[in-house]
Amino acid sequence: MTLTLVIGNKNYSSWSLRPWLAMRQFGIEFNEVRLALYTPESPQQIRQYSPAGKVPVLLDDTLTVWDSLAILEHLAERFPALSWLPEPKAARAIARSICAEMHSGFAALRHHMPMNCRAKLPGHGMTPEVQTDIDRITTIWRDCRQTYGAEGDMLFGTFTIADAMFAPVALRFATYAVPLDRVCTQYVEAILALPALQAWIQDAHAEPEKLPSFELPSLP
Protein backbone atom coordinates (compact mmCIF):
# COMPACT_ATOMS: atom_id res chain seq x y z
CA MET A 1 0.00 0.00 0.00
CA THR A 2 1.35 3.41 -0.95
CA LEU A 3 2.02 6.23 1.43
CA THR A 4 2.07 9.76 0.06
CA LEU A 5 3.17 12.73 2.13
CA VAL A 6 2.02 16.13 0.94
CA ILE A 7 4.32 18.88 2.17
CA GLY A 8 5.05 22.58 1.65
CA ASN A 9 8.26 24.37 0.68
CA LYS A 10 11.16 22.61 2.36
CA ASN A 11 12.82 25.93 3.09
CA TYR A 12 9.89 27.26 5.10
CA SER A 13 7.43 24.54 6.12
CA SER A 14 8.42 23.54 9.63
CA TRP A 15 5.30 21.43 10.18
CA SER A 16 6.03 19.45 7.01
CA LEU A 17 9.55 18.65 8.17
CA ARG A 18 8.36 16.71 11.22
CA PRO A 19 6.71 13.65 9.58
CA TRP A 20 9.04 13.80 6.57
CA LEU A 21 12.10 13.57 8.83
CA ALA A 22 10.62 10.76 10.92
CA MET A 23 9.66 8.75 7.84
CA ARG A 24 13.13 9.15 6.35
CA GLN A 25 14.86 8.38 9.65
CA PHE A 26 12.82 5.22 10.11
CA GLY A 27 13.34 4.15 6.49
CA ILE A 28 9.66 4.24 5.58
CA GLU A 29 9.09 4.44 1.82
CA PHE A 30 6.72 7.13 0.63
CA ASN A 31 5.88 9.33 -2.32
CA GLU A 32 6.33 13.02 -1.81
CA VAL A 33 4.09 15.76 -3.19
CA ARG A 34 5.59 19.20 -2.63
CA LEU A 35 3.33 22.23 -2.97
CA ALA A 36 4.63 25.80 -3.12
CA LEU A 37 2.83 27.57 -0.25
CA TYR A 38 1.37 31.08 -0.06
CA THR A 39 0.73 31.46 -3.79
CA PRO A 40 -2.68 32.45 -5.21
CA GLU A 41 -3.24 28.79 -6.20
CA SER A 42 -1.94 27.08 -3.07
CA PRO A 43 -5.11 27.14 -0.90
CA GLN A 44 -7.03 25.30 -3.60
CA GLN A 45 -4.15 22.91 -4.28
CA ILE A 46 -3.86 22.00 -0.59
CA ARG A 47 -7.63 21.44 -0.32
CA GLN A 48 -7.39 18.76 -2.99
CA TYR A 49 -5.61 16.73 -0.32
CA SER A 50 -6.68 18.12 3.05
CA PRO A 51 -10.02 19.29 4.42
CA ALA A 52 -8.07 21.49 6.85
CA GLY A 53 -6.33 23.37 4.03
CA LYS A 54 -2.89 22.89 5.64
CA VAL A 55 0.14 20.74 5.02
CA PRO A 56 1.46 18.21 5.93
CA VAL A 57 -1.08 15.61 4.88
CA LEU A 58 -0.52 11.86 4.75
CA LEU A 59 -2.43 9.78 2.23
CA ASP A 60 -2.43 6.18 3.39
CA ASP A 61 -4.34 4.10 0.86
CA THR A 62 -7.94 5.27 1.35
CA LEU A 63 -7.14 7.23 4.52
CA THR A 64 -6.27 10.90 4.77
CA VAL A 65 -4.44 12.02 7.92
CA TRP A 66 -3.70 15.69 8.46
CA ASP A 67 -1.76 17.58 11.13
CA SER A 68 1.87 16.69 11.81
CA LEU A 69 1.31 15.13 15.23
CA ALA A 70 -1.67 13.07 14.08
CA ILE A 71 0.42 11.83 11.15
CA LEU A 72 3.22 10.75 13.49
CA GLU A 73 0.74 8.96 15.76
CA HIS A 74 -0.85 7.25 12.77
CA LEU A 75 2.55 6.08 11.53
CA ALA A 76 3.47 4.79 14.97
CA GLU A 77 0.34 2.64 14.89
CA ARG A 78 1.00 1.52 11.33
CA PHE A 79 4.65 0.57 11.94
CA PRO A 80 4.56 -0.72 15.53
CA ALA A 81 7.94 -2.47 15.31
CA LEU A 82 9.76 0.88 15.05
CA SER A 83 10.84 2.84 18.13
CA TRP A 84 8.69 5.94 17.80
CA LEU A 85 8.77 6.61 21.53
CA PRO A 86 11.32 5.70 24.20
CA GLU A 87 10.77 2.35 25.93
CA PRO A 88 10.57 3.16 29.69
CA LYS A 89 7.09 4.25 30.68
CA ALA A 90 8.33 7.36 32.49
CA ALA A 91 10.33 8.45 29.45
CA ARG A 92 7.32 7.82 27.16
CA ALA A 93 5.16 10.02 29.37
CA ILE A 94 7.72 12.84 29.11
CA ALA A 95 8.13 12.32 25.36
CA ARG A 96 4.38 12.55 24.77
CA SER A 97 4.15 15.64 26.99
CA ILE A 98 6.94 17.55 25.26
CA CYS A 99 5.60 16.64 21.81
CA ALA A 100 2.23 18.08 22.82
CA GLU A 101 3.88 21.12 24.44
CA MET A 102 5.83 21.77 21.24
CA HIS A 103 2.75 21.26 19.09
CA SER A 104 0.56 23.70 20.96
CA GLY A 105 3.06 26.25 22.22
CA PHE A 106 5.97 28.55 21.50
CA ALA A 107 3.97 30.99 19.41
CA ALA A 108 6.47 33.83 19.88
CA LEU A 109 9.36 31.73 18.57
CA ARG A 110 7.32 30.55 15.60
CA HIS A 111 6.23 34.09 14.77
CA HIS A 112 9.49 35.97 15.20
CA MET A 113 11.92 33.27 14.06
CA PRO A 114 10.16 31.55 11.16
CA MET A 115 11.95 28.52 9.75
CA ASN A 116 14.23 29.42 6.87
CA CYS A 117 16.77 26.67 6.22
CA ARG A 118 18.77 28.62 3.66
CA ALA A 119 19.19 31.83 5.61
CA LYS A 120 21.68 33.09 8.15
CA LEU A 121 19.95 35.76 10.25
CA PRO A 122 21.93 36.10 13.50
CA GLY A 123 20.27 38.36 16.03
CA HIS A 124 17.01 38.73 14.09
CA GLY A 125 13.72 37.94 15.73
CA MET A 126 14.81 38.04 19.38
CA THR A 127 12.23 39.51 21.80
CA PRO A 128 11.62 38.91 25.53
CA GLU A 129 8.76 36.54 24.63
CA VAL A 130 11.00 34.63 22.22
CA GLN A 131 13.66 34.36 24.91
CA THR A 132 11.03 32.91 27.29
CA ASP A 133 10.19 30.26 24.67
CA ILE A 134 13.89 29.52 24.13
CA ASP A 135 14.45 29.17 27.87
CA ARG A 136 11.64 26.63 28.17
CA ILE A 137 12.78 24.65 25.12
CA THR A 138 16.38 24.50 26.27
CA THR A 139 15.23 23.36 29.72
CA ILE A 140 13.29 20.53 28.06
CA TRP A 141 16.29 19.57 25.95
CA ARG A 142 18.70 19.63 28.91
CA ASP A 143 16.35 17.58 31.10
CA CYS A 144 15.80 14.94 28.42
CA ARG A 145 19.44 14.70 27.40
CA GLN A 146 20.65 14.47 30.97
CA THR A 147 17.97 12.08 32.23
CA TYR A 148 17.27 9.86 29.21
CA GLY A 149 19.89 10.59 26.55
CA ALA A 150 22.82 8.38 27.54
CA GLU A 151 22.47 5.93 24.65
CA GLY A 152 22.80 8.40 21.81
CA ASP A 153 22.71 12.04 20.71
CA MET A 154 18.94 12.47 20.59
CA LEU A 155 16.59 13.64 23.33
CA PHE A 156 15.92 10.08 24.48
CA GLY A 157 19.15 8.60 23.14
CA THR A 158 17.97 7.20 19.81
CA PHE A 159 15.73 9.11 17.39
CA THR A 160 12.06 9.32 18.44
CA ILE A 161 9.01 11.37 17.55
CA ALA A 162 10.20 13.98 20.05
CA ASP A 163 13.25 14.73 17.87
CA ALA A 164 11.03 15.02 14.79
CA MET A 165 8.88 17.54 16.67
CA PHE A 166 11.86 19.66 17.79
CA ALA A 167 13.98 19.42 14.62
CA PRO A 168 12.46 22.62 13.14
CA VAL A 169 13.44 24.45 16.35
CA ALA A 170 17.02 23.22 16.00
CA LEU A 171 17.03 24.63 12.47
CA ARG A 172 15.67 27.95 13.72
CA PHE A 173 18.36 28.15 16.40
CA ALA A 174 20.98 27.62 13.69
CA THR A 175 19.48 30.21 11.32
CA TYR A 176 19.17 32.89 14.01
CA ALA A 177 22.42 31.90 15.78
CA VAL A 178 20.66 31.64 19.14
CA PRO A 179 23.28 31.44 21.94
CA LEU A 180 23.04 28.03 23.63
CA ASP A 181 24.85 26.12 26.33
CA ARG A 182 27.02 23.09 25.52
CA VAL A 183 24.27 20.44 25.90
CA CYS A 184 21.85 22.28 23.62
CA THR A 185 24.56 23.21 21.09
CA GLN A 186 25.49 19.53 20.84
CA TYR A 187 21.85 18.56 20.39
CA VAL A 188 21.40 21.09 17.57
CA GLU A 189 24.56 19.77 15.92
CA ALA A 190 23.31 16.18 16.24
CA ILE A 191 19.97 17.06 14.63
CA LEU A 192 21.68 18.98 11.83
CA ALA A 193 24.01 16.03 11.21
CA LEU A 194 21.18 13.56 10.56
CA PRO A 195 21.50 12.47 6.91
CA ALA A 196 17.76 12.94 6.39
CA LEU A 197 17.93 16.50 7.70
CA GLN A 198 20.90 17.25 5.46
CA ALA A 199 18.87 15.95 2.50
CA TRP A 200 15.96 18.23 3.46
CA ILE A 201 18.28 21.28 3.66
CA GLN A 202 19.85 20.43 0.32
CA ASP A 203 16.40 20.25 -1.27
CA ALA A 204 15.50 23.57 0.39
CA HIS A 205 18.51 25.21 -1.25
CA ALA A 206 17.31 24.00 -4.66
CA GLU A 207 13.85 25.54 -4.29
CA PRO A 208 13.19 28.66 -6.38
CA GLU A 209 10.55 30.33 -4.18
CA LYS A 210 11.40 33.24 -1.90
CA LEU A 211 8.74 34.34 0.57
CA PRO A 212 9.52 37.88 1.80
CA SER A 213 7.75 37.52 5.15
CA PHE A 214 10.00 34.56 6.04
CA GLU A 215 13.16 36.17 4.69
CA LEU A 216 13.62 39.24 6.83
CA PRO A 217 11.98 39.03 10.22
CA SER A 218 12.42 42.25 12.13
CA LEU A 219 15.36 43.10 14.36
CA PRO A 220 14.28 43.76 17.96
Ligand SMILES: N[C@@H](CCC(=O)N[C@@H](CS)C(=O)NCC(=O)O)C(=O)O
Ligand atom coordinates in the same frame (compact mmCIF):
# COMPACT_ATOMS: atom_id res chain seq x y z
N1 LIG B 1 -1.01 22.12 13.28
C1 LIG B 1 -0.76 21.89 11.88
C2 LIG B 1 -0.26 23.15 11.25
C3 LIG B 1 -0.04 23.05 9.78
C4 LIG B 1 0.31 24.38 9.14
O1 LIG B 1 0.06 25.48 9.69
N2 LIG B 1 0.85 24.29 7.92
C5 LIG B 1 1.22 25.47 7.15
C6 LIG B 1 2.60 25.30 6.52
S1 LIG B 1 3.93 25.07 7.61
C7 LIG B 1 0.30 25.61 5.97
O2 LIG B 1 -0.21 24.64 5.45
N3 LIG B 1 0.11 26.82 5.48
C8 LIG B 1 -0.57 27.04 4.24
C9 LIG B 1 -1.73 27.94 4.35
O3 LIG B 1 -2.13 28.29 5.48
O4 LIG B 1 -2.25 28.31 3.28
C10 LIG B 1 0.20 20.70 11.74
O5 LIG B 1 0.89 20.36 12.70
O6 LIG B 1 0.26 20.06 10.69
